[in-house]
Amino acid sequence: MRGFLSVLCLSLAGISPCLLAKDMTIRVGGFYSQSDSSIDVTDPIVGEDFRLDFEGDLQLAEQQFLPFLELEYALGDRHHLFADWKQLHRSAETNAISRPFQVQIDDTVYEIRAGGRLNTTLNIDILRLGYGYDLFEGTHYSLGLTLGLHTMFIKSEFSGEIGACLATELNGNLCGQRPIPQIVSNDVTAPLPDLGLMARYEFLPDWELSAHGQYFYLKLNDMEGALTDVRAGVTANLADNWTLALAYNYYRVDVDITQASDNIKVADYNIFFSFLGPVISVSYRF
Template structure:
């Protein structure tokens, strides 16, 4: 599913841009990074009390709360006013808890997994966010431009647990009687591509130095999905050489997504997630233009 979304997105951009390749074009590839703060929970069951509670990946399973987050951006400018862009942000974490303090159960694919207290548990939570979009310069001058953008973004979430885990049918009301060494229990989900809108601008205040900014926003609330995205960035870009540029920016970035348990067409039960991840602070990047 992940590969399919990427291939379709890149094919769409290539299809749109290819008839316009004769115009004055330039392409920019940018890589950089910043530190992200993450708060992630998954709804599980307490096998002793029989009630549901939110298991915290950071405090309960010891995943890092703050971590360096790399990002990648690709943009193609054509026909003077048009821009196509793709960006990717990646947050992959793994941690081992030597002794689980809170026992819990969760159900995936009609199978209940029983995590008993005291066992060693290897946990993984990978989050990737991809955006593709189109921008149009509304106002242009000799040293500035201002435009609007529309795009789609999707979040890819992979959760995995490894350890000595009990496994039983989803209808089991008590604790799973036997435990076995499970190589890895994996759940993967992809949010449907969701729209976002934004504005952007740049101003060359001195030869070789530009002030760049953008702001993007999205919010949705459906039966099984609630969440939003806010991305505001203000930075200064310096020309290192004819093709190379370096940018120092201040970025406010926030993603807050809640998934509610639902059944797919194949009657596969998905776990509840509440993922909040944000960053407020400096970021650095380097770009190549050709």
Template sequence: MIRPLFYIVMMLLSTQTAYAASSHNSDSSSVTDKLTLDIGVFYANSDSNIAVTSPKTGGSFPIDFEDELLLAEEQYLPYFELTYSFNQRHNFFIDWKSLDRKADNNAVSQDFILEDIDGKDYLIEVGAKLNTELNIDILRVGYGYDVWQGTDYAVGFSIGLHTMFVEAVFKGTIGTCIPDSSLTSLCSNVVATPEVVDDTLTAPLPNIGIYGAYEFYHGWHFSAHAQYFSIKYDDVDGSLIDVRLGVETKFCDNWSLKLAYNYYDVDITIEKQRKMSNNELRTFDHKISYSFTGPMFALSYVF
């Protein structure tokens, strides 16, 4: 979903590299400026769920993508991170993770309704065969300032923005209904036919954080960052926790190896309304929760 952004970043990277090379002899301050690119993989143990509606009671409950819909809990996934450090204390960074999964469930074990997607409700019944895709891209951009510095350490604060691009696709024998103006219809007497339901969500969350690095042995660095935010604004309610601890070692000029452990948790709730008979009526909130924990490994190059 954000591959074009990745290509733009790589173009900027090439431009910056060429500029740095051409100005190296004329600007002595460029020695303290650096551009670092990390390309790596992380091992994610994922937990994700989405709020759905019970066709029997009308109440909402979470459907677990891993337990009920059989998406893989553990997998290796790619990520990249680009950091530009300049004027000794300033840092701009951008990173991206891609988490795409799909699975087949030959017999769903409980009834549920996917409510208010493009103005329709979709009923999935016990025993139905369902193919599920959950594609999540996580983009993080931000700025950090080193408040405290020493010969072997740096500690600073950051502000930034995490944005999740979520696409959930359901394929199978799915019933369709359009509820009446009282929203009392719970998809009864619906004929189930082969159907594809595609729901997308973009969830931006600003964040504040703290980070630090310490050279505990020549050529070996320990680094950490922690970012947090909680917001309720208009129809959006969300929270974010992002914690990473890692070790880096330089093995030759400009090249380093990085090993880290990351904990990431985000909860997004969007209040939804639908218009019926010229009235705005509240429906169940659109909610998705996602978290992953696991080690990360990257190859790092300094331009």
């Protein structure tokens, strides 16, 4: 792990202080997420696009407890590397679809008809890699800048009685084939860079206030996304190298992706992931 982070340090910062490693902190914790996600699909009966809500229409859980893992690598006196992983995996079964819809992947149209049973899976994994530099540093405080990259790995999957046909074989917006049991799966990767601030202040021995804020907005080709991550809390040293942190976090990622292949529409994703509430974590530094 240290070797991996050292290589990452060199690639992100490209500076000699990266070689002056001081220590690494592993942080494990958990929080409750409030999520909302959707995908733009087509109604084959009327031939119009509409937004299918994964939580409202397909019954995926809106609230869920999520663990997380964070790594922080101190390099010299002012340089830091960050890496963390958040995971939101959900599945649900809908006994009867209220409205039919179609999704097109490459040149194949998949049709889910009203009244049918459908199993839905939506997995979202968020990986953050970042670099921080302390602009101002004193005995009891520090204030710095951060630069990072959030990458969302999105996997959607439908299984059940699903019809399939080539886009050129649509007959009046409907697939002529009879529905057959099958799985429709699609993967999307959405990278989002971010800029931010981080600060800490030791107000009592072994007690400190800490906060960070990150934001970025990007519109490029067929992808548009925004990221907001704000956290503030209190950290207490429990024993040698062990700390306990309690914080309040606002975290939001909103990504719209229009996929196309050879000018053929594949799918439009509107992924919204948000969290507002308390976070608790335990850290070990070595």
